[in-house]
Amino acid sequence: MAGLAGQHVAPSPDLFAEMVAGTSLCMFVTGAYEDGLPLVWVNDAFTAKTGLTAGVAAPPPVPGRASLGPLEHVLVEPSDAALAAPALASGEGGTFTMQCLRADGATYWSHVTFTPRRDVLGTVTHFLGTSVDVSAYVDERSAQLQTLAVERRQRADLDLIAQTTELLGDLEYPYALRDIAELLRSVVPWAAFYLNDDGLLHADGIDMAAPPGGRGRRHARYVGGSDADPLDPAPSAHGARETVDAVQDLLDGLVDGPVLLRLDVEYAPYSASGWLRRDLVRRVLDETGVRPGSVVVHAVGGRRQVLGLLVTWNGDEAGAGATTASVLSEPDDVRTVVEVVARRAGTAIDNARLYAREHHLAEALQRAMLPEQADVTGLDVWTYYAPNAEHAQVGGDWYDVLDIDGSTVGLVIGDVVGHDVEAAAAMGQLRSVVRSYAYELTTPSVVLDRVDMLVQGMRIPRSASLVYATLRRRAPEESDVPGEVSADESWDMEYTRAGHLPPLLLRGGTVRQLDGGGGSLVGFGFVERRTTTEVLYPGDVLLFYTDGLIERRDRSLKVGLEALVETSARITARDAAGVGEELLSRLADAPEDDVAIVVVRLPDPVADATTPSLSPRSRRWLLPSEPASIGRARHAVLRSCQAWGLPESASAELVVSELVANGVLHGWGHISLRLFDTGDGLRIEVEDANPAPPVTTDGHPNRVGGFGMQIVERLADWGWRPAGSGKLVWAKIK
Structure with a gap:
């Protein structure tokens, strides 16, 4: 026995057949693909697992579809045969993952390997097959993929909410709500905001001038009747009219929402639901080419009341027979994202309007108390x-x-x-x-x-x-002393x-x-x-x-x-x-x-006339919007020209008088006046809170005046530019 150490002795065919037949690994032998892959031998493990034995007949073939012969009996999805058939037909074999049936009717996932056997001429005469149960691996992998998909979706949702917060942080951006609605279209086919400012209005941005509460004119509530809506672009196919105004209930805070608004039924002509339905049908049809069947309406709530609506469409078409249960059974993550966005938008809108109100109040106080x-x-x-x-x-x-x-x-x-x-x-x-x-x-x-x-x-x-x-x-008092003050x-x-x-x-x-x-x-x-x-x-x-x-x-x-x-x-x-x-x-x-x-x-006529001034060559004043400011502005220009030794005081007085008069007559808020000695002339700047530019006219019909800017044009080069919330008009004396 010691002399046999290290030598490899090939097992006898009987020993190999005994071991293969008794292994727990499912094994089988089929004929050639051209012969229909008949099962010519199976081991006990394969029979116990699948219930198939050698010689079992193949199911009837389906025209136009690849077949694995008798192995079709264990395939849950016969279409899986199309994965292996090309490789077997070419004689190459391979390993394939298939969902199979157990003998007791249960399903499992299997890695099936086909190894070809060739004769001396190289023709494939048989396939040796092995089947390994990989259900645990597939289930684990599937769970990992699902977890990964959930994590990716959650990250995408958080990113969407973060982008929404960033957009809402810029109160002056005019398209914040439009951009947020476009972001939401990554989770729903279509979305849009409507604000309740003097009735429902489609909103691209936040109207800062609206009242902080957001409630404008109420839509009419439906109280009865059955007249068709003459403005309805898509009359109901059933001829029925909905008598419940769910949208108005949402705006009034009577329901928490979300609510379903079906677009294939009629509503009262001047109700909130009726107006919203008409606008949505037109808008969604124009943007997507599909006539919507229904939408989900979420409340955009402020501190005390509902400010507007966030409307989402799930992609259904008119006539699909959608029900409240089917439409509102959207995925929980989608519904959560939409509700979070609606709440944040409501808070931002309320804060923006409250800030605007306080800012306007502060400005009004400042104007009144300056x-x-x-x-x-x-x-x-x-x-x-x-x-x-x-x-x-x-x-x-x-x-x-x-x-x-x-x-x-x-x-x-x-x-x-x-x-x-x-x-x-x-x-x-x-x-x-x-x-x-x-x-x-x-x-x-x-x-x-x-x-x-x-x-x-x-x-x-x-x-x-x-x-x-x-x-x-x-x-x-009289004084006889020469030079005495x-x-x-x-x-x-x-x-x-x-x-x-x-x-x-x-x-x-x-x-x-x-x-x-x-x-x-x-x-x-x-x-x-x-x-x-x-x-x-x-x-x-x-x-x-x-x-x-x-x-x-x-x-x-x-x-x-x-x-x-x-x-x-x-x-x-x-x-x-x-x-x-x-x-x-x-x-x-x-x-x-x-x-x-x-x-x-206290002016000193003697010293002022003899001593040169080295002060900065600019001056500024803040004047109230009243006629008396015109005289003050003229006086300011005269004193500045005198201090700087400028000869254009008469023209400058007339120009500043016209510019300040325009600010008093056509502007609002206080008027800012600035003068600059540019070295080659006098520059005058007048700023007010009215953004409308000055216009040169031929006078006011049937009344005196209207030639102010013509006078300015004759005496100076002039122009204007936006400044803050108003405008700045400048003139340089020629």
Whole structure:
């Protein structure tokens, strides 16, 4: 036996036949393909598995279809024969996965391998077949594929929802809802949004001007009758009319939805269901070429009520006999995605309209409360207010220039804590109170004492700081001393402060803080306030401001005040607007808070005529939309041309008068006026909130006027461009 170690001894044919017959592997031998693959031998395992024995007859052949002979008995799908037949016919054999029948009638998956046997001439005379049960593998693979498909579908759904959220994040994009509906067409054949704004309307985007609640005009509810709808493009084949307005029930919140809207029946002519059916039939037919049979309608809900509808079509055609059960039995994942998109769209629409409403309210408050500067004889006054855009154009800063009588001027600047609508409302109340007492009383400290008392009783929720000052022209007196400043060229100033930053007095290149008359914030005055006096002379400049001019995140208020004093000492302008422009250009190019400034300068005819001005060659004003602003604009141009030494003052005065007049007559909101010395002429820019461009006309028929832009065209080159929500008109004096 030791001598036989390592030698290979071929088994005898009897031993091989015994082992093959007794193996648990299903094996069989067939004849040639041309002979019909007759079963000439099977082992016990194959018979036990399939119930087939050697010599079993093949089922009757089906014309035009490939056959595997007797093996057809075990195929669940006879069409599987087409997979193996070409390889067997060519004599190549191969391995094929087939679903087979067990002897007990159960099914299983099998890997069937056909190995050809050839004679000495190379002709295939037999096939040796083996069958391996791979049901467990196929089931596991199928489960993995299903899981993978679910995961892919979930990722696609999450991606769709993410894209929807991104589209809804841009409130000003006019086609957000249209693009979302197109995204949904990856899970449903067709989708569209309808918003209930003055009745149902197909919506591509969010109408920001609609009310926040979204409810517009209600459609009529059907109360009876059977007249056919004359506007119906597809009358019911059954001649029946639906008496339940499911769409209106959804809009009214009586049902949660979704609801089925069948499009092959009639509805009342002016009902929500009837209108929606007419629009959908036309729209889906135009876009897909198919007349829809029914749609599923989901509610697009806001905080308090339904804002509109999200309509999806499942692809059925009219006349298919769809039922509520069949249409609403859409896959759970599809229905979930559509409902999530509808909810997010509703929230976004509600938020967008609520934001728009608050923004319009803030703008209305800002327009109503922005101070109106009075023109004061004998004083050069420039005022400016720049709200921080991050705060929705509304805040608590304010100023007033009050022409109390012919010889007394009231100056107020204040700041209410906060940058919201409540701060603006508190500012408006406080401004009215100060104005009332300013016209009644004369001494600043007495005015603020009265304001304290009233504010405490009104319970204004926000604290505020302010400076109130009065300027009185000195009574004229005769003087025999040559060169002495006469009394009628100087002014007496009285002021008091309520927790506000001190005004600055600029005189002869020096700057002094007027820090007298200090006291607590408005509404916290428990001690009698004090009044401080100053005498102002020609050439003096008073600067009133709020903390937005100097406050920055990277420095303290004290450091900012020091920077303001240093900057003010270097100012070379000889007019109030020039002083303000220098301050803004150096300190407030990018303000982090609202900025309010009042600059008052006592003109000095002698020094102004002999000393050159080196101030910035630009000026800006914010004017209320009222006729008095036309005169202020003319005055502003004259003073700027005088300060810059420009000779075109007469033409510039006429041009700016026409441009500002157009803004007052045809625009709305406040008017922004800017002047630029370009080196080769004067450029004028007037901006208002009306986006409509100016038009040159031949005058108004049968009435005076209408030649304004013709005058501008004769005197200047001009043009316009959109700016913000309105327009900017510019003119350059020729």
